[in-house]
Amino acid sequence: MKIIVVGCGRMGSGLARTLDRANHEVTVIDLHESAFEALGSSFRGLTVKGVGFDRNTLTKAGIDRSDGLAACTSSDDTNAVTARIAHEVFRVPTVIARLYDPAKAEVYRRLGIQTIGSISWAVGRALDMLSYSKLDVIETLGSNGGVELLHVVVRPLLVGHKIKDLSVLGEIQVVALERRGQTMVPMENTVIEEGDQLYVAAHIVSIGQLQEMLGVERVK
Amino acid sequence: MGTLIIGGGKVGLYLTQRFLEHDYDATLIENRRERYEKLCGEVDASHLIYGDAAEPSVLERAGIRSADAVVCVTGADETNLIVSTLAKMEYGVRRVLARVNNPKNAWVFTPVMGVDSAVNVADITARMLAEHMESKLDDKIFEENPAVDRPV
Numbered sequence: 446m447k448i449i450v451v452g453c454g455r456m457g458s459g460l461a462r463t464l465d466r467a468n469h470e471v472t473v474i475d476l477h478e479s480a481f482e483a484l485g486s487s488f489r490g491l492t493v494k495g496v497g498f499d500r501n502t503l504t505k506a507g508i509d510r511s512d513g514l515a516a517c518t519s520s521d522d523t524n525a526v527t528a529r530i531a532h533e534v535f536r537v538p539t540v541i542a543r544l545y546d547p548a549k550a551e552v553y554r555r556l557g558i559q560t561i562g563s564i565s566w567a568v569g570r571a572l573d574m575l576s577y578s579k580l581d582v583i584e585t586l587g588s589n590g591g592v593e594l595l596h597v598v599v600r601p602l603l604v605g606h607k608i609k610d611l612s613v614l615g616e617i618q619v620v621a622l623e624r625r626g627q628t629m630v631p632m633e634n635t636v637i638e639e640g641d642q643l644y645v646a647a648h649i650v651s652i653g654q655l656q657e658m659l660g661v662e663r664v665k
Numbered sequence: 666m667g668t669l670i671i672g673g674g675k676v677g678l679y680l681t682q683r684f685l686e687h688d689y690d691a692t693l694i695e696n697r698r699e700r701y702e703k704l705c706g707e708v709d710a711s712h713l714i715y716g717d718a719a720e721p722s723v724l725e726r727a728g729i730r731s732a733d734a735v736v737c738v739t740g741a742d743e744t745n746l747i748v749s750t751l752a753k754m755e756y757g758v759r760r761v762l763a764r765v766n767n768p769k770n771a772w773v774f775t776p777v778m779g780v781d782s783a784v785n786v787a788d789i790t791a792r793m794l795a796e797h798m799e800s801k802l803d804d805k806i807f808e809e810n811p812a813v814d815r816p817v
Contacts, residue, residue, distance in 0.1 A: 498743070500772055522719050522743040526773070529750060533777045552721045556754055 447511045449474065449537075451497035451527050452518030456543060456563065458483035460515055465490050472506040497527040508535045517543040517561075525549075528558045580656060583644070592648055594620070597659055599641045609633035611643070611658055616651035620644050667691060669732045669758075671718040671748050672739030673704045676764065680736065681708055692727045694718045718748045721755065734760040742770045746778050753779030 446469045450461045453475035461484060464471045471490035474497050475481060481492045495502030497518060508514070514531040516524035521544050528542035544550055544560040547568075553560050584594040603611075608619050608631045621644040622631040637643075647655050667690030670677050677693055684691035685708070693708060695701045696717045704713055716723035718739075729735070735752040737745035745763040752758040753776075765771045765785040774783035 496770075498773060499769060501769075520743065522741065522747045525719075525750075526743045526746045526778070529778065530773060534773075546717075546720065548720055548722060552751060552755055556750060 446470065446513060447507065448472075449503075449506050449508060449511050449514045449531075451475075451514065451516045452524075452543075453480035453483055453492075454517065454519060455483075457515070457517040460517065461490060462488060472511075474502055474506055497523060498530050503531070503535065508537060511535075511537050513537065513539040513541075515541050515543075519545075521545050521549060525553055525556075525558055529556065532557060580652075580659065586646070590649065592646055593652065595645045595647060595652075595655070597643050597645065599637055599639070599643060600659070601639065603637050603659065604639050606637050607633065608635045608637065611645070611655075613651060613654065615648075617645060617647045617655050617658075620646050667728065667732055668734040668736060669694065669718075669724070669727050669729055669752075671735065671737045671745070673697075673700055673713075674738065674740060676738045677736075678704060678707060680738065681712065685709075685712060692732075694723065694727050719744055719751070721751065724748075724751065724756070729756045729758065732756075732758055734758065734762070737761075737763040739764075740766055742766050742773075746773060746780070749774075749779040751779070753781075 448464050448469050449472050450457050451474045453461070453473050457473065457475070461471050461473045465488055472493060473481065473484065473490060474493045474495060476494070476496060478494050484492070491506070493502055493506045495505070497516060508531065514528070514537045516527040518524055524542040524544065528540045531537040532540045541559045541561055542553065544553060544562045545564055547562050547564060550560050550562050581596040582593050583596050586592040586594060608622070611617065611619055612633065619631055621628055622635065623642040624638060624640070645655065668684060670681050670691055670693045673693050673695030677695070681691045681693040692712050692714060693704065694714045694716060695704055696715070698715070701713070701715045714723065714727040716726070718724060729752065735748070735758050737748045739745055742765065749761050749763045752761050760781055761779050762782045762784065763774055763780045765774055765783050765788070768785055768787045771783065771785050771788065774780045
């Protein structure tokens with residue numbers, strides 16, 4: 446694929462190098478010649494000095510035969526304008542803009558600009574890590590307490606996985622799944638969705654393994 | 666009903682004052698703190714908004730939903746363009762005008778970016794000056810040409 450990266454800062458240079466290593470045809474645009482140093486000596490792509498939404502610059506970068514463009518300068522406005530020009534004027538099939546201000550993301554999305562909000566992504570991840578759900582012990586089953594019934598709210602990590610990915614024959618079994626107020630007994634191929642709550646029966650010796658699979662802590 | 670003016674530089678301020686003098690409703694948006702404070706001494710606070718006009722919440726606070734025109738006259742083309750796009754595509758403002766700062770960017774100021782009319786100040790000034798110089802040149806040709814005032 447032929448990709449144009451506008452803005453050769455940390456994100457732009459990192460993206461350009463990664464794409465180059467994956468054998469894509471990369472052209473990087475930046476206002477300052479010195480920014481291209483971040484690409485390193487092994488970079489095989491092209492560099493063009495200029496403004497990202499200047500017609501000559503974009504033409505020189507070969508925008509008319511590009512498959513994708515990523516606008517990642519330090520200015521939200523520049524990124525949004527560059528992305529829109531690439532999409533509307535040059536009909537580049539895939540265009541994305543880096544956006545610092547999360548408040549603008551929704552509107553830009555409505556304007557047809559796909560955005561990557563590095564700040565909101567980082568905030569989301571941090572929140573996720575700080576407030577992950579715990580593995581709640583609901584009931585200890587049997588007189589010798591060999592099996593525990595546990596409750597867990599799934600983390601984004603698990604979304605898209607199947608119930609059988611969480612099952613270990615004779616040790617761990619998902620016995621019920623609560624989704625949007627409905628509780629069911631899941632099949633082994635039931636796909637886990639965001640917001641699902643699982644009820645898991647696990648042998649006491651397998652709790653550690655379950656914790657690892659779920660990425661959660663157990664609380665009594 | 667009213668006009669939103671984006672960018673409280675010399676042009677934005679002058680335009681706002683002209684509107685208000687003629688009893689047209691106008692609101693000026695400025696995002697540089699120091700400049701905003703200076704504007705407070707020039708324009709009534711009810712016609713001033715402090716904030717980044719590329720942010721939808723700021724435009725809404727300034728009353729874009731009921732505005733019938735938006736005029737973008739900041740010194741940054743990318744800001745003028747993105748505010749024009751928002752004004753037209755997101756809020757359906759009837760009339761969107763934008764100033765072109767760098768004549769090289771003039772080609773982008775089109776209805777695709779939400780701009781109904783672009784004002785390319787450098788281009789207008791250059792043309793006027795060129796016209797002026799050409800007419801001066803014409804005068805000179807006539808003055809210095811020995812053929813002038815002689816029978817053909």
